[in-house]
Amino acid sequence: MKAVVKSVNWLAAAVLVVAVGMAWLQPIHFFGNPDWASPVVQLAMVLGLLVMTMAGRQVLKQLSSRQYRWLLIGLVGLIAIVQILIATSFVDVARADPFFVRQQALLLAQGSHHWQHYFMIYPNNVNFTLLVANLLKPLLKLTQTPGYY
Numbered sequence: 001m002k003a004v005v006k007s008v009n010w011l012a013a014a015v016l017v018v019a020v021g022m023a024w025l026q027p028i029h030f031f032g033n034p035d036w037a038s039p040v041v042q043l044a045m046v047l048g049l050l051v052m053t054m055a056g057r058q059v060l061k062q063l064s065s066r067q068y069r070w071l072l073i074g075l076v077g078l079i080a081i082v083q084i085l086i087a088t089s090f091v092d093v094a095r096a097d098p099f100f101v102r103q104q105a106l107l108l109a110q111g112s113h114h115w116q117h118y119f120m121i122y123p124n125n126v127n128f129t130l131l132v133a134n135l136l137k138p139l140l141k142l143t144q145t146p147g148y149y
Contacts, residue, residue, distance in 0.1 A: 020046045101125050105132035109140055 023046060024039045063071065100118045107114070108129070119126055 016046070016050065097122070097125060101129050101132065105129050105136055108133035109136040 020043065023042045060068070060071075100116060104116055104119065119129070
């Protein structure tokens with residue numbers, strides 16, 4: 001049993017090392033947001049997470065079997081609650097894409113030149129957004145109240 005646990009620990013360590021390497025070497029503008037943390041900050045955060053994980057393991061080793069069982073029951077309950085919250089409040093992609101396209105098209109039709117970060121991640125929606133904006137432009141003149149600009 002100890003050999004299996006040791007193997008799983010080495011596998012987890014290898015996965016974390018690969019994750020740290022990928023997080024450290026990824027481009028800063030990976031998700032289209034220029035405010036991502038630098039690789040040095042990401043590396044420090046991963047190392048901090050590893051230290052907290054090791055401290056948590058030490059705490060778990062000191063728990064009695066009854067405390068451990070109640071901790072597991074609480075953790076499973078917490079996971080179930082989070083899953084229910086996500087399932088009831090999640091916006092699916094089929095509704096999210098048209099929302100961003102409509103909002104951006106409306107802003108473009110009103111004269112804005114700022115594009116949301118969403119279109120840096122999903123550039124396939126740009127052409128359709130420009131089409132909708134050009135279709136909306138003449139219609140906006142019909143919906144504006146006279147005297148208010």
